[in-house]
Amino acid sequence: MELTASLPSNRHLKAASLETPIFQRRKEKKNFHLDCEFLLQMHVPGYLSTWFNTQQCDKTQWIRGIAGYNKRWIFIPSFRRAKIALLDWPQDNIVTKESTIRLLVVRPSQFHGYVAHCGHLFTIICLPQDEIGAGYPRYWIQKIALRLKLQFIWMIDDSVEGFYEYVPPSFNSGKLNSARCYGEYKPRKFGLVFERIENLVKPTKDENLPIAAMSPRRFMKGGTKPRLPFDCKPPQTAVFLNLAALKSKEVYYRPELQVLEDMIFGYECEKNGLKVFIDNRIYVQDHDWKDTGARSPSVKQKPT
Secondary structure: OEOOOOOOOOHHHOOEOOOOOOOOOOOOOOEEEEEEOEEEEEEOOHHHHHHEEEEEEOOEEEEEEEOOOOOEEEEEEOOOOOOOOOOEOOOOOOOOOOOEEEEEEEOHHHHHHHHHHHOOOOEEEEOOOOOOOOHHHHHHHHHHHHHOOOOEEEEEOOOEEEEEEEEOOOOOOOOOOOOHHHOEEEEEOHHHHHHHHHHHHHHHOOOOOOEEEEEEEEOOOOOEOOOOOEEOOOOOOEEEEEHHHHHHOOOOOOOOOOOOHHHHHHHHHHHOOOEEEEEEEEEEEEOOOOOOOOOOOOOOOOOO
């Protein structure tokens, strides 16, 4: 059966690009360094400084660890999208400033541009090098999160517009129209989606076969309707990771891969006895930019 219905409008539950800052904020000591194999530069806005344990050494400020472990850490790799990345998420009583921190992970050549446009709201981490490809930032997000001693993190693309729940058709009523035969898509708050997947993954952490990664199903108009509630397929776009399980088997995203990094990651998880799933009940809508991001046709791999 094909998914012929389109997604409903969810203007109030849809992410958007940030507005351009219109004034220069008071200068604060926002620049930090993190020792993570390389010396990584970090920008932390003042209101987020309580999330980190810091130390002043001469004129340099260091990130030594994190201040709270029972919180939600969301890492967002971003490339050439400082002004258009969908970072203005809808208001949510689950994803709050007290419960959730979002960190942008960017290339060195774009670090200052992201700080200028997004630094008043987001922690921004500078990657070691300007390597091309989707695998490189994902690999380093794993490394950085492990350095901060995090066990679970979200890794979410900067192109996520929103989430939907697929409600199967009901055959109880006497009348059935063609639209209802295909079920419905109902917009869902980001926080409800996060909690659903977190509550599926975290309880397996002490099992022999823990769930290492899970994501919603990526919406593709005209795609095939899933028959099962979950598929054992590589997660993508908005991924919840069990870092401790991945580290126990030394499974990482491949930094050298420009594309198909999620497919190889899923394969290597399964090969090492770690489970990966797609949640077919929840759909993620991904914005389709034509010529930006790590997989853009205009992005050429460095010559070897």
